[in-house]
Amino acid sequence: MIYISALMQSPLFWGTASEEELKTLLSTVHYQVKKYDEGEVIAFSGDECKSLQIVIEGSVRGEMMDLNGKVLKIEDIVPPRPLAIAFLFGNNNRYPVTVTANEPTVILLFPKQSVIDLMQKNAGFLTSFMNAVSNRAQFISGKLKFLSFQSLRGKIAHYLLELDRHEKGVVTLTKTQEELAELFGVARPSLSRALRELHNEGIIKAEGKNIKIIKRVVLKEYLGK
Known part of the structure; x- marks a missing residue:
């Protein structure tokens, strides 16, 4: 064979x-x-x-x-x-x-x-x-x-929390923004804007592929929204 x-x-x-x-x-x-x-x-x-x-x-x-x-x-x-x-x-x-x-x-x-x-x-x-x-x-x-998460923030929150199951507070994205946008079913500019807003609001700190989760409780609030 x-x-x-x-x-x-x-x-x-x-x-x-x-x-x-x-x-x-x-x-x-x-x-x-x-x-x-x-x-x-x-x-x-x-x-x-x-x-x-x-x-x-x-x-x-x-x-x-x-x-x-x-x-x-x-x-x-x-x-x-x-x-x-x-x-x-x-x-x-x-x-x-x-x-x-x-x-x-x-x-x-x-x-x-x-x-x-x-x-x-x-x-x-x-x-x-x-x-x-x-x-x-x-x-x-x-x-x-x-x-089932209807909002883009809900999808992002779920993705980040899944990457950080051990709650270390820092994750490294394994996918590009283009791949993530395709996974979330949105345009890449929409994903970039949502990540930037979460960063500006102090919920996460985004530095390239490294994401620091600052307000975990807020991310959890987005689940299901």
């Missing part, structure tokens, strides 16, 4: 078997290799999720549209992570977001029956799959909570 080394690093297969054992295991099930060009849609929101897809090369993004018709990027998915793993089974097993290739991308596709076969043949895969589903459910829950 061409992509065996990459697949062994996937959270679904890591530590479940040796390289030779994994080759043998995969030889017993059906799978496909699919390639996508930059900008090509891999799945539309609402499409039925019929297979387990794992990004092997390149990267993809998940996006959804809000009630105002604005496209919000939920996250980027890089190798060797699976797509929409929490939606493979269940009564409403449909993609919650539209998945698009950010660049030339290679994906391994396992039909649902192959996934069931892997679960029955390898207890390690079954455990890893269940852990991955639980992790995605927790991520989605946090993302929905984040998107």
